[in-house]
Amino acid sequence: MNREIHLNERPTGTPTHEHFKTVESEQPVPQEGEVLVKTLYVSVDPYMRGRMNNVKSYIEPFQLNEPIEGGAVAEVVESKSSDLEEGDIITGMLPWKEFAAVQADRVRKVDPSLGPVTTSLGILGxxxxxxxxxxxxxxxxxxxxxxxxxxxxxxxxxxxxxxxxxxxxxxxxxxxxxxxxxxxxxxxxxxxxxxxxxxxxxxxxxxxxxxxxxxxxxxxxxxxxxxxxxxxxxxxxxxxxxxxxxxxxxxxxxxxxxxxxxxxxxxxxxxxxxxYQDRFQEGFxxxxxWLKEGKLTYEETVTEGFENIPDAFFGLFEGANMGKQIVKVAEPSH
CATH class of the missing domain: 3.40.50.720 (NAD(P)-binding Rossmann-like Domain)
Incomplete structure (x- = not known):
């Protein structure tokens, strides 16, 4: 089985556990051009709070009874795309699911030589x-x-x-x-x-x-x-x-x-x-x-466990995190 975290209802003030719901589903099967990925790390970010409101903004609101999505790092476990193969580590906007089938052209391969893969959610993301x-x-x-x-x-x-x-x-x-x-x-x-x-x-x-x-x-x-x-x-x-x-x-x-x-x-x-989407490569x-030269450093606050994603999100509004707040969901297979 595959766990997902959905938006259960829209908060009017500070979000709590009642606004989220964990749902079990079957593991998806990738179609042509897709990859099946296993989520390794999930990013929680303050902007997500705005997407819980059903109002016009620069990005579509989260839908009720659907998985929340955000930045994540995942491992390709099955590929129906010539661009990615099993074992590749990728990053992109992914649903809060333990396993997800996503379009290969909506994610990018992480270069581990630049730093730990989690940096693609933080200082290199x-x-x-x-x-x-x-x-x-x-x-x-x-x-x-x-x-x-x-x-x-x-x-x-x-x-x-x-x-x-x-x-x-x-x-x-x-x-x-x-x-x-x-x-x-x-x-x-x-x-x-x-x-x-x-x-x-x-x-x-x-x-x-x-x-x-x-x-x-x-x-x-x-x-x-x-x-x-x-x-x-x-x-x-x-x-x-x-x-x-x-x-x-x-x-x-x-x-x-x-x-x-x-x-x-x-x-x-x-x-x-x-x-700045058309200038991402310049900034990256x-x-x-600077990171390679030692001019930049970074801190990560890591919460363990898929079920603890909401708690890590709540902590952002209490100032609980130092540097980037991420959630470790699983170890890579290889």
């Missing part, structure tokens, strides 16, 4: 590309400028702060635990780190950014961002990547930012990684180069 294009294309940092990153110890944020240092900037990270603050300072080399749970963020930013803020890479939104806007420099750039603080808060309200944007002549731009090669 969607989070790494999000950090790279968001910071370099929208943030356009110049050497000596000050970059502030919220959610700085997460999968995207931890990559942003490192790229900021590679580009010669002063980097200030905001995170939610002393362990994460230590990681940001001692491992990732940020200039200053702020614990938003124990510090006054506005005052801490004033001290950490004596020359103001030139680039704000925002993964969080909410009260943390409210403390950033008044401290923006002239012609600052705000990279709006995420707003995890409000994903589980229906009709979230907050202070108005327009006055701050006008005063600073700041640019604020939201984006999704799909905007640069990230792989």
């Amino acid at each position: 969607m989070p790494g590309l999000t950090a790279y294009f968001g910071l370099t294309d929208i943030g356009t940092p110049k050497e000596g400028e000050t970059i502030v990153v919220s959610g700085a110890a997460g999968a995207v944020g931890s990559t942003v702060v490192q790229i900021g240092k590679i580009l010669g900037c002063r980097v200030v990270g905001i995170a939610g635990s002393d362990e994460k603050i230590t990681y940001l300072k001692e491992t990732l080399g940020v200039d200053e780190a702020i614990n938003y749970k124990t510090e006054n963020v506005y005052q801490a930013l004033e001290a950490a950014c004596p020359n103001g803020i030139d680039v704000y890479f925002d993964n969080v939104g909410g009260e943390i961002s409210d403390a950033v806007y008044p401290q923006l420099n002239k012609f600052a750039r705000i990279v709006q990547c995420g707003a995890i603080s409000s994903y589980n808060v229906p009709n979230d309200k907050g202070p108005r930012m327009q006055t701050h944007l006008i005063k600073s002549s700041a640019l604020m731009k939201g984006f999704t990684i799909g905007d 090669m640069q990230l792989a180069k």
